[in-house]
Amino acid sequence: MSENIKEPLFNLLHSMKRSLRQAIEVDNLGITPLHMRVLKIISFYNQKVTANDIVQKTLIDKAQLARLIKELIGLGYVSKLDNPNDKRSYYLGISGEGEQIVKQLSTAENRVNEIMKSGLTEQEIADFVRLAKQMAHNLNQHNE
Amino acid sequence: MSENIKEPLFNLLHSMKRSLRQAIEVDNLGITPLHMRVLKIISFYNQKVTANDIVQKTLIDKAQLARLIKELIGLGYVSKLDNPNDKRSYYLGISGEGEQIVKQLSTAENRVNEIMKSGLTEQEIADFVRLAKQMAHNLNQHNE
């Protein structure tokens, strides 16, 4: 019988989310792990990423993302910039305050990352990530 | 810089949950993936598992689990049996109908499982699962 991958994966994600939430929450201002996830992407592709790009990357529902972005704008971490190529769309930029949050919370996230990786080799981590990507790809392929 | 494990893992779980939901939902009667997860455990340890055992295994919050079980009982898939050793507690048993659901939905889950694993070797799967368990363990250790 084929090994069941789901259960350990559910467990891992559960633990990871909890640790992340704790790590983030300490400092805390109205930011959830999901906000952080989006904020990091915006920070990385500063002013060169649209809401739809983020939907493609993350598979977050576009409705949900619209609200997340609205909240991040409300908090002053993110702003919209006109997209001259498409008036329906806009680029997302991060503010100085937003950058600060990302920096601050990235160190918290990295602590969690390190804890998670303890006892594993770099090669194992790399393989793990590769397999995770492959499996996600398999599932997504199959879903259209 | 250390590789970020979170993003591919979030993606994978997201895709997996969506596929699972689709697979389960086709047949469908008031069952969510989480119900299924619990139901499978009860089926496996039939009449030898308590609510608290499941909490230990899955890290599902005990409040949430109490409600899940209540729902499964309401659907007639699960029943409580007195625990002679501890009157606060009870063993969980699965009904014939419950078994049927588990069988039926297991085949759907296995389809998802196979899609996810396509292109990977058994060895890779085994390693992946081992690493996932190790990482969850690392995080949980650290959290008390």
Added chain:
DNA sequence: ACAACATAGTTGACTTAGTCAACCACAACA
């Protein structure tokens, strides 16, 4: 040029998942 269709983003309404605190009944034990 313009109708038909597609896409980016928004809003509403909803379900599922996860969390925390308070509580009850019973257990364990000093």
Added chain:
DNA sequence: TGTTGTGGTTGACTAAGTCAACTATGTTGT
């Protein structure tokens, strides 16, 4: 026997995810 601990339940809540309908703009084919 009283204090403290544990299994389970309920209330009240937040976070995450989903689906459908809609607006405004873009794209394509004729």
